[in-house]
Each structure stands twice: as C-alpha cells, then as structure tokens.
Amino acid sequence: MVNTSTPIKAESKDLNFxxxxxxxxxxxxxxxxxxxxITALIGPSxxxxxxxxxxxxxxxxxxxxxxxxxxxxxxxxxxNILADGVDPxxxxxxxxxxxxxxxxxxxxxxxxxxxxxxxxDEKNNRVVADKVEEALKGASLWNEVKDRLNDLAFNLSGxxxxxxxxxxxxxxxxxxxxxxxxxxxxxxxxxxNIEELMNELRGKLxxxxxxxNMQQAARISDCTAYMYLGEMMEYGDTDTIFTRPVRKExxxxxxxxxx
Amino acid sequence: xxxxxxxxxxxxxxxxxxxxMIRRHKFNDLVFAGIGLIALMIGLLTLLTLFVDLVMDGYPxxxxxxxxxxxxxxxxxxxxxxxxxxxxxxxxxxxxxxxPVGVAAGLYLEEYAPKNWFSDLIEINVSNLAGVPSIIYGxxxxxxxxYGLDLGQSILTAGLTLGLLILPTVIVSTREAxxxxxxxxxxxAYAVGATKWQVVSDHVVKYSQGGILTxxxxxxxxxxxxxxxxxxxxxxxxIAFLPPAxxxxxxxxxxxxxxxxxxxxxxxxxxxxxxRPDHAFHINxxxxxxxxxxxxxxxxxxAIYLRYKIRKNIKW
Numbered sequence: 001m002v003n004t005s006t007p008i009k010a011e012s013k014d015l016n017f018x019x020x021x022x023x024x025x026x027x028x029x030x031x032x033x034x035x036x037x038i039t040a041l042i043g044p045s046x047x048x049x050x051x052x053x054x055x056x057x058x059x060x061x062x063x064x065x066x067x068x069x070x071x072x073x074x075x076x077x078x079x080n081i082l083a084d085g086v087d088p089x090x091x092x093x094x095x096x097x098x099x100x101x102x103x104x105x106x107x108x109x110x111x112x113x114x115x116x117x118x119x120x121d122e123k124n125n126r127v128v129a130d131k132v133e134e135a136l137k138g139a140s141l142w143n144e145v146k147d148r149l150n151d152l153a154f155n156l157s158g159x160x161x162x163x164x165x166x167x168x169x170x171x172x173x174x175x176x177x178x179x180x181x182x183x184x185x186x187x188x189x190x191x192x193n194i195e196e197l198m199n200e201l202r203g204k205l206x207x208x209x210x211x212x213n214m215q216q217a218a219r220i221s222d223c224t225a226y227m228y229l230g231e232m233m234e235y236g237d238t239d240t241i242f243t244r245p246v247r248k249e250x251x252x253x254x255x256x257x258x259x
Numbered sequence: 260x261x262x263x264x265x266x267x268x269x270x271x272x273x274x275x276x277x278x279x280m281i282r283r284h285k286f287n288d289l290v291f292a293g294i295g296l297i298a299l300m301i302g303l304l305t306l307l308t309l310f311v312d313l314v315m316d317g318y319p320x321x322x323x324x325x326x327x328x329x330x331x332x333x334x335x336x337x338x339x340x341x342x343x344x345x346x347x348x349x350x351x352x353x354x355x356x357x358x359p360v361g362v363a364a365g366l367y368l369e370e371y372a373p374k375n376w377f378s379d380l381i382e383i384n385v386s387n388l389a390g391v392p393s394i395i396y397g398x399x400x401x402x403x404x405x406y407g408l409d410l411g412q413s414i415l416t417a418g419l420t421l422g423l424l425i426l427p428t429v430i431v432s433t434r435e436a437x438x439x440x441x442x443x444x445x446x447x448a449y450a451v452g453a454t455k456w457q458v459v460s461d462h463v464v465k466y467s468q469g470g471i472l473t474x475x476x477x478x479x480x481x482x483x484x485x486x487x488x489x490x491x492x493x494x495x496x497x498i499a500f501l502p503p504a505x506x507x508x509x510x511x512x513x514x515x516x517x518x519x520x521x522x523x524x525x526x527x528x529x530x531x532x533x534x535r536p537d538h539a540f541h542i543n544x545x546x547x548x549x550x551x552x553x554x555x556x557x558x559x560x561x562a563i564y565l566r567y568k569i570r571k572n573i574k575w
Contacts, residue, residue: 059449099450101443103443115451172451
C-alpha cells in the first residue's frame with residue numbers, strides 16, 4: 001500500500017510526447033513513481049504505455065524527430081531527465097530496461113551481464129566477476145548457469161534468456177528498472193519464474209512494468225496506472241484499481257468488456 | 260452433379276473428377292520444375308564446359324615448373340611465376356586499401372550519417388559505382404595515380420585501382436550486413452548506457468563480420484580476374500623478374516620497395532599468351548584461365564564457408 005508518506009523516486013509532470021510523424025502518443029501524463037514499489041502500466045494496445053515507459057530511459061532519442069514536452073523529475077536530485085541539457089546516456093546509466101522479447105547479445109552469458117560494467121569502464125576483473133555473480137543470483141539464474149558462464153547466451157531457453165537480460169539490467173545497480181511486457185514472449189512456466197523474480201525484487205528496487213496481462217498486474221504490482229489513448233485515466237493502489245475503480249472506463253477494461 | 264449438403268460429401272460424390280483435377284494442377288508443378296532446372300543448367304553447364312575445356316587444353320602445363328618459371332619466348336618453358344606473385348601482391352594492396360575505407364564508409368553511412376536527401380543521393384551513387392565499367396576505373400587511375408600522384412605503373416597503382424573498383428561492393432555489403440542486426444540488439448546495448456561508438460565497435464562490427472567478409476571476398480574474387488583497368492594503367496606483359504621481397508633479413512625486416520615495382524598479373528599474362536599467333540602459347544593461356552577460375556571458385560567457397568561458420572553462433 002502506498003500513502004502520502006511513501007517516498008517518491010520519480011515524477012512525470014504534464015508529459016506530452018510526439019512521434020516524428022506528428023502523432024501525439026502521450027497527453028499530459030502526470031504521475032508519481034514510488035520508491036521501491038512496483039508500478040504497473042496497463043491499457044489496451046496503442047494506449048501509450050510503452051511509449052511512456054521508454055521516456056524514462058530516453059529510448060525515443062535514438063530515432064530522429066521524436067519530441068518530449070513536460071518533465072520527468074528524478075528524486076532525490078530533482079533532475080528533469082527530459083531536459084535538453086541532460087545527456088540520455090547519463091539517464092540510461094541510472095535507469096535500466098528489460099525488453100519485450102529476450103534480447104541477449106551473441107556473446108557469452110558472462111559477457112552479457114558484464115556489458116553494463118564494461119561501458120562504465122570497470123577494469124577490475126574481480127569486481128566485474130563479483131557483480132556478475134550477484135546480478136545472476138538476483139535474477140535467480142546463477143544456479144542454472146554457474147558452471148557454463150562462458151557458453152553463448154543463445155544456448156539458454158527463452159525464459160532463461162529473459163532472466164539473463166534482467167541480470168544485465170540489475171548488474172549496474174539501477175535506480176529504476178523498466179520492464180516492457182517482459183513475459184509476453186514466454187510460456188506460462190517461464191512467465192511464473194519471472195513474476196516470482198519480480199516479487200523478490202519488490203521492496204528493493206523501483207520498478208515500472210508495462211503489461212498486457214491484467215492478472216499479472218494484479219499479482220505483482222503495488223500501484224497500477226490505467227492508460228487509454230495516451231492519457232492517464234486512473235492511478236492508485238493496485239488493490240483499489242482492481243476492486244473499486246473510480247472510473248467506468250477502468251472497470252470496463254479490467255473486467256474485460258473491451259481491450 | 261447432385262446438390263450435396265456438405266463439402267466432404269461433394270468431394271466423395273465425384274471423387275474421380277477431383278482426382279483428375281488435382282493431377283492436372285500437379286502437372287503445372289512438373290512443368291515449372293522442368294523449366295527451372297533447364298534455366299539452372301544453362302548457367303551451370305556453360306561454366307562447367309568452359310572450365311573442363313580449359314583444363315583439357317591446358318593439361319600439359321599443369322606442373323610445378325609452370326608456377327616456378329618466368330615468361331619466356333619459348334612456350335614450353337614459359338611460366339606464371341611473375342604473374343601469380345604479382346597477383347598476390349596486387350591483391351594485398353587491394354585488400355588493405357578497400358577494406359578499411361569500405362567498412363568505415365559503410366558504417367558511417369548506416370550508423371552516423373543523418374538520413375536526408377543528401378545521404379539518399381550518396382546511397383544511389385554508391386550503388387551506381389558498382390556498375391561502372393572497369394575500364395573507366397582504369398582511365399581514372401591512369402590520370403590520378405599514374406600521372407597525378409606520380410605513382411607510376413606499379414603494384415601500388417594497380418592495387419589501389421582494384422581497391423577503388425571493389426569499394427562499392429564492400430560498402431554495400433557492409434551496409435547490408437549492418438542492417439541485418441536487429442533493432443532489439445542495438446536498443447539492448449544503448450539501454451545499459453553505451454555510446455554510439457561503443458554500440459558500433461562492441462556489437463555492430465562484430466555481428467556483421469560474416470556479411471562484411473563475404474562481400475570483401477566476393478569483391479576480391481572479381482578483382483583478381485580484372486584485366487581492362489590493369490592494361491589501362493600500363494601493366495607490362497613480359498616480366499622476367501620478381502618485385503623486391505616484402506620481408507628482409509635485416510632490420511626493420513620490412514621492405515616496401517615492391518610497391519613501386521613493375522608487375523604483371525594472371526589475367527594479363529593470359530591475355531598476352533592468347534594474343535600470340537603460336538598455338539603453343541594458347542595452351543599456356545588455357546592453363547592460366549583454368550587457374551584463375553579455380554582461384555575464384557576457391558575464394559567464393561571460402562566466403563560461403565566463413566559466412567556459415569560465423570552465422571552459426573548468431574540466431575536471429
């Protein structure tokens with residue numbers, strides 16, 4: 001449960017986002033992201049939830065013509081990570097991401113997890129090895145791969161690959177972790193593993209997760225935001241959203257009347 | 260035919276008619292497979308006939324002496340030594356000039372250049388360059404390398420000329436190889452905080468190696484048989500000496516004199532022998548032709564093998 005005393009890790013303020021073709025994908029989205037809580041973003045396809053998520057690590061900057069308006073304030077330093085003067089790479093050093101489909105590099109298991117440390121110029125092999133182990137343990141993958149860290153990542157199953165990607169994102173001690181539908185390409189057992197893993201991370205890390213699966217949002221998140229057509233329709237405690245939604249649209253979506 | 264209630268019943272009602280219809284339709288499969296096979300054979304058999312013909316004509320000359328003798332006035336004792344050494348040295352210069360420039364240009368165009376009308380224009384021109392007749396490159400090289408930069412009719416000039424010739428192939432294959440890398444892999448690298456150069460050097464170059472290498476080898480196998488541009492820059496056809504060795508026994512052990520040396524290459528030697536009236540030289544030409552084809556086949560085979568081997572560990 002969150003209340004007024006729950007610390008806020010980041011805050012989106014009147015966030016508008018325009019794709020290079022002029023389409024406005026986000027309309028004045030404002031919401032706090034609570035520290036060490038799991039926040040789920042739900043809504044029908046095209047509602048802007050992934051677009052919103054990708055604002056947090058400035059992924060949209062990779063493609064020319066995309067435009068942000070408004071702010072995402074990070075706490076405690078009060079930096080607006082969308083400001084012109086802020087380097088997107090600096091933002092990505094603080095906020096890591098796990099993608100929809102497992103996307104390991106065609107490198108070894110070890111090097112996949114170590115890559116974030118390599119780009120941070122960590123030269124001490126002892127430190128790298130310790131961090132990789134810690135991250136793999138954090139992603140509940142260590143026991144499965146500890147004897148074959150030099151195998152290619154592609155030799156892992158889909159679910160293991162996704163946990164490897166989670167380890168890669170964990171290894172750099174991010175302040176916030178973004179999950180973009182992390183289980184939509186996985187089978188039910190692998191999905192259950194990932195959900196269990198996210199439950200273990202709960203309380204230790206600020207997590208923002210986009211999901212298509214409402215039961216998943218209900219199972220794993222502390223707060224839920226319902227988005228529709230680029231707008232934030234309703235945001236609050238997951239329990240409240242799923243049992244006593246304020247808005248009719250939210251209730252219709254959650255009960256499966258549309259979406 | 261009786262009106263039937265379900266589709267299943269209608270097939271059963273006139274089974275023979277349905278079966279003869281399927282036979283008719285399948286006949287078209289057979290017709291196209293036949294046409295396709297003939298089309299394939301036209302290309303393959305022509306090349307094979309040519310190759311077998313060359314091997315049979317040149318058969319008497321396939322011995323070690325042919326490779327260790329200099330050209331001579333007497334066909335029987337004329338050999339390929341200066342030609343194959345020249346070809347290898349020229350190819351070395353071609354490789355060392357075309358690969359870094361071509362790969363860097365391809366990487367820049369694909370990863371760094373802003374996408375606008377100007378980069379589109381460059382893209383169209385690079386593709387067009389691949390189709391420019393090779394003799395035009397020879398004329399360009401004659402003006403630029405031989406006279407403009409005063410490099411003379413040397414191995415360096417020939418290597419740079421062929422390097423220019425295969426540059427478009429290298430650029431295009433580099434770009435295609437880069438485009439084959441999924442967006443998700445790039446995003447994964449960017450998401451952990453990599454800069455553009457880190458993404459390019461740690462990922463893009465490494466994962467596109469197979470495709471780049473294939474393009475390079477295919478370009479080189481074209482270059483090794485090129486005759487027109489080499490004649491244009493004035494390669495000699497009768498060379499009875501070898502260029503100075505690149506490696507020496509005194510420090511610094513490397514010698515770049517060979518770059519300025521006069522030279523000949525395999526296709527030039529073949530062209531020279533072919534243009535003589537004495538039939539005995541035509542046997543030499545046939546043997547050389549067979550060797551050039553064999554080398555080209557080997558290079559293309561290597562390209563296919565390397566692509567397979569490098570791609571084996573990459574699944575997307």
